[in-house]
Amino acid sequence: MPKMPSERKEEQYLKEREKFFEMLPKLNRRQFLKVAMASAAVALAKNQFPPHSFQLVEAVEAKQGKTEVKFRFAYISDTHLYERKLNERFVRAALKAVQDVNALDPQPDFVLFGGDLAQLGQPEELKLGKEILSELKAKVYMMVGEHDWYLDLGEKWMELFGQPWYSFDHKGVHFIVLNSVLVDDYWTETKMTPMERMKFMAQLDNPKGKPFTVGRGYGDVGKRQFEWLKQDLAKISKDTPIVVFSHSPLYKYYKPWNFWTDDAEEVQALLRPFKNVTVIHGHTHQPVFNKIGNINFYGMLSTAWPWPYAPTGLPKLTIKMNRADPFDQFDGCGDGTVEVLTNGKADKIYNLWSREPMKVSARYLESGGKEDVPPLPLDPSF
Amino acid sequence: MKGKFSFGVLMLLSVLLFLSGRVNITSAVEGDDSKKSDKKVITACDGETKLVLNDVKSNEVMTREKAQEVASMLLATYQQQKKYQATKFTRRDSLIWERELKAMIEEGYKWFHDPSLGTNGISCDMCHPDAADTHPETYPKFQVQLKKIALLRDMINWCIENPMEGKPLDESDPRLKAMEAYIIWARANQDVRPHAKILNPGKR
Amino acid sequence: MVVNIDEDKNKGQTMTMRRNVFYLILLFLGFLLSLTFITEKQAESNARVSYEVKIPLGIPRDIWEIFVPPDNPITPEKVELGRKLYFDKRLSVDNTVSCATCHDPKFAFTDGKKVSEGVKGQKGARNAPTVLNAMFYEEQFWDGRAKTLEEQAKQPIINPIEMGMPDHDAVVKKLKGIPEYVDAFKKVFGGEITIDRIAQAIAAFERTLLTGNSPFDRFIAGDQNAISESAKRGWQLFQGKARCITCHEFNRSNPFFTDNKYHNIGVAMNQEGFAELARKAELLVKEGKLDQRKLDELALNPAYSELGRFLVTFNPKDIGAFKTPTLRNVELTAPYMHDGSEATLLDVIEFYNRGGNENPNLSGEMRPLNLTDQEKQDLVEFLKSLTGEFPKDFPENK
Numbered sequence: 001m002p003k004m005p006s007e008r009k010e011e012q013y014l015k016e017r018e019k020f021f022e023m024l025p026k027l028n029r030r031q032f033l034k035v036a037m038a039s040a041a042v043a044l045a046k047n048q049f050p051p052h053s054f055q056l057v058e059a060v061e062a063k064q065g066k067t068e069v070k071f072r073f074a075y076i077s078d079t080h081l082y083e084r085k086l087n088e089r090f091v092r093a094a095l096k097a098v099q100d101v102n103a104l105d106p107q108p109d110f111v112l113f114g115g116d117l118a119q120l121g122q123p124e125e126l127k128l129g130k131e132i133l134s135e136l137k138a139k140v141y142m143m144v145g146e147h148d149w150y151l152d153l154g155e156k157w158m159e160l161f162g163q164p165w166y167s168f169d170h171k172g173v174h175f176i177v178l179n180s181v182l183v184d185d186y187w188t189e190t191k192m193t194p195m196e197r198m199k200f201m202a203q204l205d206n207p208k209g210k211p212f213t214v215g216r217g218y219g220d221v222g223k224r225q226f227e228w229l230k231q232d233l234a235k236i237s238k239d240t241p242i243v244v245f246s247h248s249p250l251y252k253y254y255k256p257w258n259f260w261t262d263d264a265e266e267v268q269a270l271l272r273p274f275k276n277v278t279v280i281h282g283h284t285h286q287p288v289f290n291k292i293g294n295i296n297f298y299g300m301l302s303t304a305w306p307w308p309y310a311p312t313g314l315p316k317l318t319i320k321m322n323r324a325d326p327f328d329q330f331d332g333c334g335d336g337t338v339e340v341l342t343n344g345k346a347d348k349i350y351n352l353w354s355r356e357p358m359k360v361s362a363r364y365l366e367s368g369g370k371e372d373v374p375p376l377p378l379d380p381s382f
Numbered sequence: 383m384k385g386k387f388s389f390g391v392l393m394l395l396s397v398l399l400f401l402s403g404r405v406n407i408t409s410a411v412e413g414d415d416s417k418k419s420d421k422k423v424i425t426a427c428d429g430e431t432k433l434v435l436n437d438v439k440s441n442e443v444m445t446r447e448k449a450q451e452v453a454s455m456l457l458a459t460y461q462q463q464k465k466y467q468a469t470k471f472t473r474r475d476s477l478i479w480e481r482e483l484k485a486m487i488e489e490g491y492k493w494f495h496d497p498s499l500g501t502n503g504i505s506c507d508m509c510h511p512d513a514a515d516t517h518p519e520t521y522p523k524f525q526v527q528l529k530k531i532a533l534l535r536d537m538i539n540w541c542i543e544n545p546m547e548g549k550p551l552d553e554s555d556p557r558l559k560a561m562e563a564y565i566i567w568a569r570a571n572q573d574v575r576p577h578a579k580i581l582n583p584g585k586r
Numbered sequence: 587m588v589v590n591i592d593e594d595k596n597k598g599q600t601m602t603m604r605r606n607v608f609y610l611i612l613l614f615l616g617f618l619l620s621l622t623f624i625t626e627k628q629a630e631s632n633a634r635v636s637y638e639v640k641i642p643l644g645i646p647r648d649i650w651e652i653f654v655p656p657d658n659p660i661t662p663e664k665v666e667l668g669r670k671l672y673f674d675k676r677l678s679v680d681n682t683v684s685c686a687t688c689h690d691p692k693f694a695f696t697d698g699k700k701v702s703e704g705v706k707g708q709k710g711a712r713n714a715p716t717v718l719n720a721m722f723y724e725e726q727f728w729d730g731r732a733k734t735l736e737e738q739a740k741q742p743i744i745n746p747i748e749m750g751m752p753d754h755d756a757v758v759k760k761l762k763g764i765p766e767y768v769d770a771f772k773k774v775f776g777g778e779i780t781i782d783r784i785a786q787a788i789a790a791f792e793r794t795l796l797t798g799n800s801p802f803d804r805f806i807a808g809d810q811n812a813i814s815e816s817a818k819r820g821w822q823l824f825q826g827k828a829r830c831i832t833c834h835e836f837n838r839s840n841p842f843f844t845d846n847k848y849h850n851i852g853v854a855m856n857q858e859g860f861a862e863l864a865r866k867a868e869l870l871v872k873e874g875k876l877d878q879r880k881l882d883e884l885a886l887n888p889a890y891s892e893l894g895r896f897l898v899t900f901n902p903k904d905i906g907a908f909k910t911p912t913l914r915n916v917e918l919t920a921p922y923m924h925d926g927s928e929a930t931l932l933d934v935i936e937f938y939n940r941g942g943n944e945n946p947n948l949s950g951e952m953r954p955l956n957l958t959d960q961e962k963q964d965l966v967e968f969l970k971s972l973t974g975e976f977p978k979d980f981p982e983n984k
Contacts, residue, residue: 087502089953099946103865119503203495205511257511305504308514323515326545327527327832330950354903354950357872528825529835529845543826550826 069339069347071171074101074138076335077114077282078302080147081125081132089329090119093303094132097335100351102137108337109170111138114282114300115145115181115247121198123156130160141168145247145282146181146212146258151198154179165225167232173241173340176232179225180246180261180281182217183210204257204307211255211262212248226266233270241276241344249281249299251292254310259284271295276344278362286332287350287358287377290315291365298338298348298360306332317369319360321352321377330354352377424456431460483563490564493557500546506538506561509545513568535562642798642975643807644841645719650796653721658736658786660793663774668791671784676764677743677757679750680705685742685788688714694918695795700926704748711891713926716919718974719912721793724846728908728924729895735789740781754781797915797974805971806838813971820968823961828938830965832951833910843913843972851952852943853923854892854906863889864946868902876900894924905947917970931966 079094081087101111113133118125126148133140142161149157154164164179186208187197200206215226236242244250250267253259261267271277277295285302286309297315306324314320324332330353339347345362352358355377364372422438425431433456438444444452461467494513497505510516518534525532528540535558539550551558639660641647654660671677675684688702689695695717702714712728720726726738742748743757751757761767761779771779774787802821804812813821824830835845854860867884870876884890891897895904908924922928928937937943939962942952957965 082503087504089502103946105869203507205507305509308510311514325527326509326541327829328950329545329953356901356903527832529831529840530837544829 068342070173070342072108072337072339073110073112074104074108074335074337075112075114075280075300076101076133076303077112077300078116078145078285078304079129079132080116080119080302080304081129082119083122083124084128090304091128091132093330093333094129095135096330096353097303098132098135100335102135104337107138109138111136111140112245112280113140113142114245114280115143116147116282116302117142117145118148120195120202121148121151121156126156126160141175141177141245143177143245143247143282144179144181146183146201147198149179149181150201151194165228171340173243173344174236176229176242176244178214178229178244178246179221180214180248180250181212181283182214182222182225183212184216185218186210207256209258211260212258213262214246214250214267215263229267229270233274238273239275239344241340242271242274242278243338243340243346244271244277244279246279246281248283249288249290249297250279250295251290251297251315252313253284253288253290253315254313257307257310259310259313268292268295278338278346280338280346280348287321287352287360288315288318289348289360289365290317291368296346296362296365298346301332301334301336301350301352303333303335317365319358319374319376321355321358325354328354350377424452426456426460428460428464431456431463433459486560486563487567489557490560490562490567493561494564497546499542499551499557500548502547504546506541506546513565516565516569518562518566518569534565535559538562538565639794639796642796642803644798644800644803644974645722645796646838646841649722649839654793655734655736658790660790661774663770664787664790665794667770667774668787668789670767670770671788672791676760677749677751678705679752683749685739688742688748689717694718694915696919698920700921702748704742704745705750708747710747712924713921715911716915717792718795718797719842719914720795721789722842723844723909723912725909728911729898730848730909731898735792736782736785739785739788739792757781757784797976799975800914800972802968802971803841803974806841814967816964816967817971818968819961820964820966820971823957823965824968827961828935828955828957828965829951830938834913844910846910848895848904848907848909849949849951850894850904850906850908850945850947851938852906852945852948853908853925853927854889854894855943855945856925856927857889857892859887860889860892860906861945863887863893864905867893867896867905868946871900871902892925902947906945907947907949913969914972915974917973931969932962935962935965 076094076097079090079097081090081094084091101108111133117129117133144154144157144161144164148154149164157164165177167174167176169175183201186192186200192200201209203209213222214229216222233242246261248261249259249264250261251264252261272294274294279295279297280300281297282300282302284299285305285307286299287301288299288309290297306321308323309320321332332352332354334351334353336351336357337349339349341347341362345366347359347361350358350360356375358374358377360374361372364374420439422435422440422442424433424435433452435452438448438452493499494506494510497503499505516534521534521537522531524530525537525540527544528536532540535553538558538561542548543550639650641650672685675681675687677684683705688697688704690697696714699714701712702710704710715728721735724730726732726735727741732738732741740754744751744753751760758779758781761784767779771777771783775783777783801812802817805818805821824834833845833847833849834843836843854864863884867876870880870884884893893905895907895909896902898904916922916931920930922931922934923937928934935957938952939955939957941954942948
């Protein structure tokens with residue numbers, strides 16, 4: 001009979017305990033006193049198999065503050081809904097995500113929707129999405145994706161969900177939601193119909209496609225957004241932890257598939273003065289994570305289908321999930337949660353539906369991939 | 383007496399060996415002074431057939447016409463030596479073949495991106511942009527979803543029936559072959575043909 | 587051999603030569619000896635297969651041989667002993683239940699009931715799987731908790747709701763009180779009765795319970811007239827639109843209609859309270875809080891046994907997952923599913939047609955199939971073609 005999770009934890013606990021005692025002689029006096037006081041609490045905790053009983057040593061030596069979880073929020077992203085009578089599967093998957101989030105105990109503080117609610121931006125699709133998400137118990141913050149926007153340049157979206165870019169504060173953390181899928185005008189000259197414009201944008205491997213931006217693109221939408229972003233950031237102190245939600249990754253991963261934001265450096269420059277910045281993005285439909293300068297980036301899962309990893313440009317820190325089984329509509333898909341820590345950083349949990357969940361922590365990213373390495377989210381076999 | 387004789391033989395052998403090392407054994411080299419002068423040497427893909435060009439320096443980049451001339455000469459030399467005659471084809475032949483291939487691949491590209499093969503709005507490129515993760519080079523293989531040995535077209539049909547919830551195409555359907563052609567071409571990394579720029583992942 | 591070393595050089599050389607020859611002869615003898623070892627091993631493996639177990643058409647002989655363990659070779663005496671034990675009600679605590687009670691040859695080695703009944707009329711939670719061709723499963727039981735037939739045989743005997751013996755020592759003691767068994771075990775195993783030997787005998791008997799040569803087997807072997815047109819259409823559906831083959835794997839190298847894996851198709855939802863229990867168990871594992879105490883708490887829930895494979899692996903993916911059973915002889919082994927909840931083959935197909943029962947851990951492979959009535963009938967016809975031949979000398983309850 002294989003070991004129960006608690007038995008495995010016991011083994012891990014004993015290993016960590018050995019390591020702890022090895023480390024003791026190496027501490028200086030001040031550190032040692034801190035550890036000695038903490039050990040009493042650890043001894044008590046021993047009976048309940050806490051998951052991180054001996055991390056106190058590292059916490060003492062770490063320069064940053066405590067790594068307790070301040071609050072959690074959940075995410076659902078990239079549902080790509082068609083009308084129900086055309087495609088039942090994507091609806092089922094979106095409902096599964098809603099059920100997952102509703103079953104979380106305790107409930108998350110809010111839920112972020114990561115963009116691409118509809119597949120072709122049609123009013124029925126957007127309304128269906130709104131209906132599905134209204135089943136969520138927690139509050140929902142919406143973000144727009146290119147599949148939602150380019151049929152009517154955001155008209156229906158703004159009618160249903162309001163402004164595509166905004167910010168809010170929650171428990172001392174400043175959240176910014178962006179419309180990061182603005183592109184140059186490719187439809188006026190070629191006289192495209194709205195659906196042609198949408199389908200042009202919907203094809204991921206479109207060789208003629210235009211790159212996403214935050215501050216550029218058609219008309220003055222981007223310029224206004226960028227101005228607003230500058231002013232919004234000017235209002236907060238450099239110590240405030242920031243979490244940015246964008247649909248496309250705010251860095252340059254793979255241009256042919258628009259896993260890309262063309263003015264990423266400018267946006268990153270705006271965020272550079274801040275101590276703790278986390279970017280949560282959609283669009284890539286896979287576990288992908290990165291760190292550039294002071295910013296940690298986490299990609300969200302899709303509920304509808306997984307994208308393959310791009311042939312080049314994959315961030316070195318990303319640990320890939322292996323290929324999804326096409327027989328299983330949930331494999332490679334899922335939802336997840338983000339834990340915002342008291343030190344202003346954020347950890348991400350990928351709740352992969354047909355696999356073990358995967359937790360990627362800020363510590364993993366900040367240590368350059370050396371500490372707290374998440375295990376490979378392998379599927380046993382299919 | 384015995385010892386001195388064997389020693390002499392040994393000496394003679396070593397001298398001979400030393401000399402042979404100096405002799406340059408090359409084949410089909412026009413003139414032996416290739417090493418002394420600064421002339422371009424073109425070697426064919428067999429690694430043996432060589433041409434020393436008396437009128438081209440070793441670091442010179444040839445014009446297209448000159449290069450075509452040299453290539454033809456090299457090919458002729460190769461054929462002469464190996465007693466091998468390639469099938470002759472004209473420029474018109476070449477144009478026909480390329481045009482037909484381009485048409486087939488472009489048709490495959492079209493169906494690959496068309497959700498009407500299924501019934502639920504999903505198209506092949508949704509999981510396989512630029513035919514990623516299709517691995518045509520691994521077929522035939524035991525396809526775990528089919529639980530038997532499959533060829534690429536079997537898997538195309540399986541995908542149409544399963545994730546795309548459509549009706550599988552008949553074995554003789556030209557669309558099936560066109561998609562197979564596109565997938566193999568897209569994953570073969572051969573982008574030397576002129577039309578390749580249109581179908582490949584382009585610049586944004 | 588004595589060697590005189592203080593002789594002159596020439597004589598010494600001869601002596602060395604003689605010594606070398608001696609060693610060479612020794613080496614050659616050793617080589618000959620080693621050959622006998624090989625022959626012995628071969629003789630053993632021949633013993634494994636020299637017993638005339640008739641392998642029916644459709645099961646490759648080399649595959650059957652792989653599944654006979656080397657430490658339990660099949661001999662006629664062992665099979666006879668195993669057969670006696672299999673039908674012997676004295677292995678149960680009140681002498682009313684034998685293996686054959688729930689795995690009855692008359693019902694294709696099941697019992698025709700929804701769930702099996704053990705001693706004192708107690709009802710279990712499982713539909714009895716057939717013993718026919720069971721030797722080819724990777725693991726035994728619906729949740730795969732036994733790795734071999736031998737291991738499986740030991741468990742029902744001490745299960746309080748099945749055969750009810752208090753422990754294995756009691757079983758051994760009981761049998762030791764029966765002189766025929768004492769003699770038989772001495773003859774077959776050359777020693778005393780132990781629980782392992784009891785299990786080995788029963789398993790050896792079970793390894794002769796093979797069926798094949800079904801109409802479908804003949805069809806695969808090339809006879810186009812072996813099955814009806816409807817069954818042929820059903821076979822195409824089985825591999826295509828109905829999506830059966832991916833779990834009920836069939837090819838000539840694995841002709842048993844099972845992938846030996848575990849899938850949640852939602853049958854567990856027949857039990858009230860399963861969905862909440864499933865969520866609870868999943869959360870416990872994902873938060874690392876599942877220990878023996880919590881497990882015991884969960885066991886109080888009536889839906890506990892529906893957790894299935896999860897109770898063996900503690901992997902949240904296995905919540906409510908059960909083993910893919912073989913489909914050979916499926917026509918004869920009604921009712922179906924691990925809880926016997928589907929009465930007929932058509933019911934089973936309806937179950938799959940609607941995509942199983944929705945539940946938090948439903949396998950992503952399940953989905954509505956939109957089969958027409960004709961297609962459902964074709965599938966039933968196909969499944970009926972999997973009924974194999976029963977040899978004339980098939981065991982009975984003698």
